Amino acid sequence: MDNQSIAKIFEEIGNILEIQNQNPFRFKAYYRAAQTIENLSQELSEIYKADKDGLTKIPGIGRALADTIIEIITTGKSKGHEALVKTLPDGFLNMLDIRGVGPKKVKLFYTELAVKNIAELKKAAEKRLLQTLPGMGEKSESEILAAINEYLSTSHDRRLLFDAMQQADEFVAYIKDGKTGNLIEAIEPCGSLRRRAETVGDIDILCASKNPGKIMEKYVSYPEIAKILSQGSTKSSVVLKSGIQVDLRVIDKESFGAALQYFTGSKEHNVRTRDIAKRKGLKLSEYGVFDGDKMIAGKTEKEVYNAIGLPFIPPEMRENRGEIELAEKLGVKGEKNMPKLIELKDLRGDLHVHSDWSDASQDIETVAMAYKKAGFEYIAMTDHSAFIGITHGMDENRIQQQWKEIDKLNKKLAPFKILKGSEVDIHKDGTLALPDEILKKLDIVIVAVHSAFMLPEAEQTARIIKALKNPYVTIFAHPSGRLINKRPAYKVDMDAIIKTAIENDVALEINSSPSRMDLQDIYVKRAKELGAKFAINSDSHHSSHMEYLKFGVFVARRGWLEAKNVINAKSL
DNA sequence: GCCGTTTTCGGCCCGACTGTTTTCAGTCG
Ligand SMILES: Nc1nc2c(ncn2[C@H]2C[C@H](O)[C@@H](COP(=O)(O)OP(=O)(O)OP(=O)(O)O)O2)c(=O)[nH]1
Ligand SMILES: [Mg+2]
Ligand SMILES: [Mg+2]
Ligand SMILES: [Zn+2]
Numbered sequence: 092m093d094n095q096s097i098a099k100i101f102e103e104i105g106n107i108l109e110i111q112n113q114n115p116f117r118f119k120a121y122y123r124a125a126q127t128i129e130n131l132s133q134e135l136s137e138i139y140k141a142d143k144d145g146l147t148k149i150p151g152i153g154r155a156l157a158d159t160i161i162e163i164i165t166t167g168k169s170k171g172h173e174a175l176v177k178t179l180p181d182g183f184l185n186m187l188d189i190r191g192v193g194p195k196k197v198k199l200f201y202t203e204l205a206v207k208n209i210a211e212l213k214k215a216a217e218k219r220l221l222q223t224l225p226g227m228g229e230k231s232e233s234e235i236l237a238a239i240n241e242y243l244s245t246s247h248d249r250r251l252l253f254d255a256m257q258q259a260d261e262f263v264a265y266i267k268d269g270k271t272g273n274l275i276e277a278i279e280p281c282g283s284l285r286r287r288a289e290t291v292g293d294i295d296i297l298c299a300s301k302n303p304g305k306i307m308e309k310y311v312s313y314p315e316i317a318k319i320l321s322q323g324s325t326k327s328s329v330v331l332k333s334g335i336q337v338d339l340r341v342i343d344k345e346s347f348g349a350a351l352q353y354f355t356g357s358k359e360h361n362v363r364t365r366d367i368a369k370r371k372g373l374k375l376s377e378y379g380v381f382d383g384d385k386m387i388a389g390k391t392e393k394e395v396y397n398a399i400g401l402p403f404i405p406p407e408m409r410e411n412r413g414e415i416e417l418a419e420k421l422g423v424k425g426e427k428n429m430p431k432l433i434e435l436k437d438l439r440g441d442l443h444v445h446s447d448w449s450d451a452s453q454d455i456e457t458v459a460m461a462y463k464k465a466g467f468e469y470i471a472m473t474d475h476s477a478f479i480g481i482t483h484g485m486d487e488n489r490i491q492q493q494w495k496e497i498d499k500l501n502k503k504l505a506p507f508k509i510l511k512g513s514e515v516d517i518h519k520d521g522t523l524a525l526p527d528e529i530l531k532k533l534d535i536v537i538v539a540v541h542s543a544f545m546l547p548e549a550e551q552t553a554r555i556i557k558a559l560k561n562p563y564v565t566i567f568a569h570p571s572g573r574l575i576n577k578r579p580a581y582k583v584d585m586d587a588i589i590k591t592a593i594e595n596d597v598a599l600e601i602n603s604s605p606s607r608m609d610l611q612d613i614y615v616k617r618a619k620e621l622g623a624k625f626a627i628n629s630d631s632h633h634s635s636h637m638e639y640l641k642f643g644v645f646v647a648r649r650g651w652l653e654a655k656n657v658i659n660a661k662s663l
Numbered sequence: 664g665c666c667g668t669t670t671t672c673g674g675c676c677c678g679a680c681t682g683t684t685t686t687c688a689g690t691c692g
Binding site: 114116117118119120121123124150151152154156190191192193194195196226227228230231282295321322323324328338340353354358361362365368369370374375376377378 | 664665666669674675676677678679680681682683684688689690691692
C-alpha cells in the first residue's frame with residue numbers, strides 16, 4: 092500500500108470522526124497525519140522496514156497512528172477504518188466536496204432526509220426539501236444547488252502553476268488599471284502560487300489599500316467573473332469563467348507583512364508560526380504580531396518572523412517540512428545560515444535542449460544564438476536517440492554529422508559553447524539506445540524513460556538503475572515520468588534511484604517544463620539530504636522555452652537547493 | 664490522537680463572511 096492510499100484512509104477516518112462530532116483535536120490529528128504522509132519523500136513501508144520505531148519519529152504520528160499504518164502495510168487494510176466506512180453509504184463523503192457543505196450539513200441531510208450522496212442531495216434541493224431543515228433557508232438551499240451544478244459540470248483538477256500565474260498576472264493588471272490603480276499601495280499573489288507549488292487550487296491575491304471598498308467594487312466587476320461567492324469589506328471570493336476561484340484580501344499597509352505571511356501559508360506553516368508566537372506570550376494573525384493590545388510587528392514579513400524569534404523563511408520553504416525546526420534552531424541571529432536558495436540568475440547554461448535534428452523546430456544556430464543573447468554561457472544539444480515513437484530520432488551517423496555542425500558553430504559563437512549531447516532512451520531491459528563508443532565521445536549523456544511506463548515497480552527500478560550504472564551517463568532526465576494532470580509517475584523505488592545516481596555521479600534532472608516539474612520538490616529535498624547533485628533543464632523544443640527554466644528553479648527552491656547543488660549553476 | 668527548554672496532563676491558530684438567527688453556527692481562508 093503506497094503513501095497516497097494510506098493518506099486517503101486517514102483523511103476518510105478524519106472526515107467520519109468529524110461528522111460523528113468527535114473531539115476536534117482527535118480528527119485533526121488524522122488530517123494532519125494524512126497531510127504529512129502525502130508529502131513524505133519515502134514510502135511508509137520502507138521507513139518501517141528500515142526501522143521498526145521509524146514511524147513514530149514522523150511528526151504527528153504517535154503510537155496509535157503508527158499501529159494503524161503497520162496494520163495497513165502488513166494486511167492491506169485497517170479494521171478500524173473499515174468499520175467506520177461501513178457506518179456510511181457509498182459516495183457519502185463526496186458530498187463534503189460541494190462548496191458550502193460541511194460535516195454538520197451532511198449529517199443533517201442524512202438524518203433528516205436520508206440523503207446519501209451528491210445525486211440525492213441535488214434531488215432534495217430541487218424538491219425544496221433542504222430549506223425546511225433547521226438552520227437552512229431558501230438562500231442556502233439554492234446556493235447548495237448551484238454549487239452542485241458547478242461541481243458536476245467542471246473539472247476538479249488543480250491548475251498548473253504556469254496557467255495560474257498567467258491568470259493572476261491578468262487579474263493584477265486589471266485591478267491596477269484605471270482609477271483604482273492609484274488606491275493600491277501594494278499587490279501580491281499569495282497562497283500556493285507564491286510558494287510556487289507545482290499545482291494550485293485557487294488564486295489568492297493580497298492588496299494594501301486605504302480604500303478597500305473601492306477595490307472590492309472594481310474586483311467584483313472583473314469581466315472574467317462567473318460567480319461572486321462572497322463579498323465583504325476586507326475579503327471577497329469569486330469564481331472566474333475559467334473555473335478557477337480567486338480570493339482577494341485587502342488590508343491596511345501597516346499590516347501588509349503580517350497579511351503576506353498569513354495569506355502565503357501554507358496553512359500548516361501558519362499553525363506552527365502562530366503556535367510559536369503564542370508560546371512566547373504573543374499573538375500572530377494577518378493583522379500583525381501583538382503583545383497584549385500592542386502591535387509589535389506587521390509592516391514586513393521579515394519583521395513578523397523576527398518578532399516571534401525566527402529568521403525570515405522564503406515562501407517556497409513554508410510547507411512545514413522542517414523549515415520551522417531549522418528556523419527555531421538558528422534563531423533571528425542565524426538568518427545568514429538559512430539555505431541561500433538558488434535563483435534563476437545563478438544558471439549559467441541549459442543541459443537539455445533540442446533542435447530540428449530531432450523533434451524540435453529550430454536549427455542549432457538559432458537556438459544557441461537565443462541562449463547566448465539571453466546571457467547564458469553554454470547549452471548541451473541533446474537531441475533524441477533513434478527510437479520508436481520519436482520523430483527524427485538520431486542514429487550514430489547523424490549524431491556524428493551533428494558534431495561537425497556543432498564544432499563549426501562553436502568557432503563562430505565562442506566563448507559561448509555548445510556541448511555535444513544526446514537524450515538516450517533507456518530500453519525496457521535497462522540497456523541504452525546508443526553504444527558506449529558513441530556515448531564516451533559525448534560531453535553530456537542524458538538518459539530517460541520514454542516507453543514501458545507500466546512495468547512493475549521492481550522491474551522499472553532495476554531497469555533505471557542498470558542505465559544509471561553506465562559509466563558515460565551524466566544526467567537522468569525527468570526522473571518520475573509524470574505529466575501533471577495527464578499521466579501518473581511510473582512506479583519506482585525513488586530512494587533506490589536517488590542513491591544509485593549519487594553512487595554513480597549522475598545528476599538528477601529537474602525538468603522545468605511546466606507540465607513536468609520533475610523531479611518533484613519532495614524528492615529534490617530528500618535527494619539533496621542524501622548528497623545528490625542536480626541539473627535544472629528546460630528540455631526546450633523551441634528557444635522560447637528557456638522561459639521555463641524559472642519553473643525548474645521554483646522546484647529547486649522548494650527542495651531547498653542552493654546554487655552549489657546544481658551543476659549548470661557553474662561555468663564550464 | 665499527539666506532544667513536552669513552563670507540561671507525561673492539558674493544551675491543541677486565528678479570523679472573515681453568510682444566512683438565519685434574535686446572538687451565532689457553519690464553512691472557509
Ligand atoms: N492561519 C490559517 N491560515 C490559513 C488557513 N487556511 C488557509 N490559510 C491561509 C494559508 C493559505 O496558504 C492561504 C490561502 O488559502 P488556500 O486555501 O487558498 O490554500 P493554498 O493557497 O495554500 O493552497 P491551494 O493551492 O489554494 O489549495 O490562507 C487556516 O486554517 N489557518
Ligand atoms: Mg490558494
Ligand atoms: Mg484561497
Ligand atoms: Zn528532451
